[in-house]
Amino acid sequence: MEDLIVSVAQRTLIAGTPLLIGTIGEVICERSGILNLGVEGVMSIGAVAAFVVTFYTQNLWLGLMAAVLAGMLISIIHAVASVSLQSNQVVSGLALTMLGLGISSLAGKPYVGKSLTEKMNTVAIPFLSDIPILGKILFVQSPFFYMAIVLALAAWFILEHTELGIKIRSTGENPKATEAQGINVSLIRYGCILVGGGFSGMAGANLSISYSKLWIEGMTAGRGWIVIALTIFALWNPMRAMIGAFLFGGIFVMQYLLQPLGISPSLLAMLPYMATLLVLVMIGIKDSKKLNAPAMLGEPYKRGER
């Protein structure tokens, strides 16, 4: 029984990690007022970049860096479209998803079925991993898990407790007033989109060099969409994103665990989206300001316009 609990909890954290990494990025991006629906595409780009670079250099950390860089680079498209050209963010985000998925399968074609010699293995933290049960669950994990936790805490601290965080948040709430304070709204938004892209790329790397070491087309498998749902579920807060990501990860693991009891996996697969709908309904009923939704989310900002 103890083995079962440890295994399920470990799997839950593993399944939730890429979701958490992606969600931190999307939270940062949306807090600055930019909706990025391109997460799925950017994640696939990150996955293929990490795999290919690791495949040739045998260095997992170089692969991770390549994924972050690739994610940032491809996100420039969304930044130019939504900030500089003030176009519809939904459209350019969706375009980014399609483009990313296409580039990823095209670039990955020669590597299909190929395997890395090594993947990012679990690291046991000394002393802490000796704690019974909890130690095995929390402190024998892939480096991606530890990084995700640290990054989530850092993102929360920066957004809520630093001047930069106030700038980002006010950009998302009221860009006109922010501009009047002498802050460059475009610069902030560009930065947030690129950082968000970097996180998505990292989430992709998590899948291709840590979760699995095989290149298989379409390995993001809709996680980018779950990230967007999670961002709303977490009410644009990196701390709540942590709970949400591992909850959604747990649901994924539970699909197969609860199957022998006659609970349909399709029903469980639906739950993350149901939960998000529920949160959206709550936002609709309650005062949306209290729920943290950036007021100007998805609205293009034209400088100097009244």
Next chain:
Amino acid sequence: MRTIFRVLALCLCVLLVAGVASAEDKKIKAGFIYVGPVGDLGWSHAHDLGRKFAESKLPWLESVFIESVPEADSARIIDRFIQEEKCDVVFTASFGYMDDTIKAGMKYPDKHFMHCSGFKQSKNVGTYFADLYQMYYLNGIMAGALTKSDKIGYVGAFPIPEVVRHIDAFALGAKATNPDAKVHVRWIYAWVGPDKAKEAAESLIAAGCDALAFTEDTPAVIEVGQEHSEKGKQIYTFGHYSPMQAYGVDSVVSGQLVDWGVMYVKILQSLYDGTWTKDDLYWLAAEDAAILGGDFDNIINPKFVADLKAAKVKTADFGEISTYDLVIKRYEQMKKGADVFEPFSGPINDNTGALKIKKGAKASKGDLLSIMYYVDNVVGSIPK
């Protein structure tokens, strides 16, 4: 002026010769529709290897393919193959394409269609299938002999007769060497879903299973088995459809392999010769379509040969022999013909206790193609 006429006449001659030549030079263009990416290392990959094999053997063949076509979307692709690519024959290689293929047959009466794994034929629509249930039976024999926990896992794609037949055959094989072993099933509702297959495999291992077979078109389950085996917990896995032993050298015992190439050559040759019929082609080990092994060089991974040779089993026809010999002997029987040894020989009960195949009787092809019950050593019920 005369030179111009000469040149014109020459040109006409050339065109005439070219025209005659092309009329004699009969070509066939075949279109292939796959449900997954050709790099999935499973079903679609195997079909594409078959297509390439046929192209290398048949100089008059030209072929095109489209991968990752959703099962509800094949009508559009068939139209494109016939109208734009001018294909003479279209192969639709997934069960869900069945009705659209039949409809296309009515729409284009002068073209041919071949639907893989279906049961509907018409004037110009034939069916073909290479079935692997015999190989699953042989893998089951090995799984039953090797398991220490008496819990064997199976990751299934979709609860349809084809997969249920494979689970049952696998379970019957396991029963032949280990009557106490039970087969536990998890469904992932995807043909290509490495993350789902991985989680399903982990949940089976967490439930105590130490031998895993699967129907999913990536080596994800093998990867899980290899990881656990490297960490010291031996998990036995059985490859599916493509050579997968390289992904799990410490875990893959054997597996099922398929050779669609021989089948595609036969079908296309019959179209070329004009001897094509719509009759169902149902190929097994005897036709060399179904092959046993984790890759094409090893029937059984050498790492596990000693264990299988040490495990003795009592059989009605061979007396007491080693599991290894039993696998080889049964495989030889299957290669001789499907009627020499039939895994689905009565008495067979389903897992609710109902008698499905009477003592002394064998399952007919129709029984096998529509099988929708678990045999008595499979746990649980098939989801509706």
